Amino acid sequence: MTKGDVKKVVLAYSGGLDTSIILRWLRETYACEVVTFTADIGQGEEVEPAREKAERMGIKEIFIEDLTEEFVRDFVFPMMRANTLYEGVYLLGTSIARPLIAKRLIEIAEQTGADAISHGATGKGNDQVRFELTAYALKPDVTVIAPWREWDLNSRARLIEYAQAHQIPVPKDKHGEAPYSMDANLLHISYEGKALEDPWVEPDEDMFRMTVSPEAAPDTPEYVEIDFETGDAVAVNGERLSPGALLRRLNELGGKHGCGRVDLVENRFVGMKSRGVYETPGGTLLLAAHRAVESITLDREAMHLRDELMPRYATLIYNGFWYAPEREALQALIDKTQDRVTGTARLKLYKGNVIVVGRKAPVSLYSMDHVTFEEDEVYNQADAGGFIKLNALRLRLGALAKG
Numbered sequence: 022m023t024k025g026d027v028k029k030v031v032l033a034y035s036g037g038l039d040t041s042i043i044l045r046w047l048r049e050t051y052a053c054e055v056v057t058f059t060a061d062i063g064q065g066e067e068v069e070p071a072r073e074k075a076e077r078m079g080i081k082e083i084f085i086e087d088l089t090e091e092f093v094r095d096f097v098f099p100m101m102r103a104n105t106l107y108e109g110v111y112l113l114g115t116s117i118a119r120p121l122i123a124k125r126l127i128e129i130a131e132q133t134g135a136d137a138i139s140h141g142a143t144g145k146g147n148d149q150v151r152f153e154l155t156a157y158a159l160k161p162d163v164t165v166i167a168p169w170r171e172w173d174l175n176s177r178a179r180l181i182e183y184a185q186a187h188q189i190p191v192p193k194d195k196h197g198e199a200p201y202s203m204d205a206n207l208l209h210i211s212y213e214g215k216a217l218e219d220p221w222v223e224p225d226e227d228m229f230r231m232t233v234s235p236e237a238a239p240d241t242p243e244y245v246e247i248d249f250e251t252g253d254a255v256a257v258n259g260e261r262l263s264p265g266a267l268l269r270r271l272n273e274l275g276g277k278h279g280c281g282r283v284d285l286v287e288n289r290f291v292g293m294k295s296r297g298v299y300e301t302p303g304g305t306l307l308l309a310a311h312r313a314v315e316s317i318t319l320d321r322e323a324m325h326l327r328d329e330l331m332p333r334y335a336t337l338i339y340n341g342f343w344y345a346p347e348r349e350a351l352q353a354l355i356d357k358t359q360d361r362v363t364g365t366a367r368l369k370l371y372k373g374n375v376i377v378v379g380r381k382a383p384v385s386l387y388s389m390d391h392v393t394f395e396e397d398e399v400y401n402q403a404d405a406g407g408f409i410k411l412n413a414l415r416l417r418l419g420a421l422a423k424g
Contacts, residue, residue: 029135036071056082063207093264114209120343123155137164151341158344209301231300235279235373242371247310252359275302278370310366313380317387
């Protein structure tokens, strides 16, 4: 499809600098009608200003939707059932939001009769892949317009020049400078750019928004209990909450105690290494609590199999393959392991630390009768001799064969 063929495009629109520039650029370059879609996925900022900005720019069809509950229920929680970490560290806060946003872009395109969608992801990053793999999986013939791969506004300075030339407001941070590149939702905030591009430079403390520094956290620890049913968190300190409300509560608790900060260099799908700083307070608490409940409810081999598959599963999400058949197949296996993961974990939060101090379950595989160091009547210790000899047989035969 050529530029002249595009009649209507649905733009993932945050109302920020980049997408405001894209909105103007789309209308100038493609001479097409633009529909804006703004998703509220718990980013902590008002989304209604995006409506006002779009209206000022002459947009007639404006979609603003609260997807918070769907985000946590259908994307974050399934991912958390696998204790998912990319490269052992990253809780995938940005990655897991992209398939939901792209899904709604496609649905709105169908609803409004648009023949294209557009996003603000750069040509250097992962998000372009995540948006577009989802779009093509759900609508194979869709046209995707990715301005960062087409225009010549290839630096922050040139973007600001374009914005000023077209009377588009340029946001400032508290020091009067352009802010860090940020992505926020209910699961996390990520920060990139500016001084963070040097992996040796420590982040400024005033950059963080969801968490206090561990040094400034309370001097008294706080205990938190999280209840799980078949692998999903359902209550905090005995209060049942919706998925979105539950994650919000855990964010408040974890943020108060400086929990969930991560500074990492990750391997992007496109091939380069990237330094990012993340705040994921609630997700960090969920991960620790979920593993604690699993430790007494999940069969050893089922747990080990799931854990072996987790890095592959994490990579699929990171690279944008949420709607790929292999991710769905892995999800089915992961979900099956959660049938009996029902119970409660007790955490102690203190100065950035999340410490598991208790776990219980109505149906537990933990048997005190078997593990006690005191006298018992259920375990014959002499049986271990034969068990060890059978497991050692191939080692002994191998040693004998070597002479």
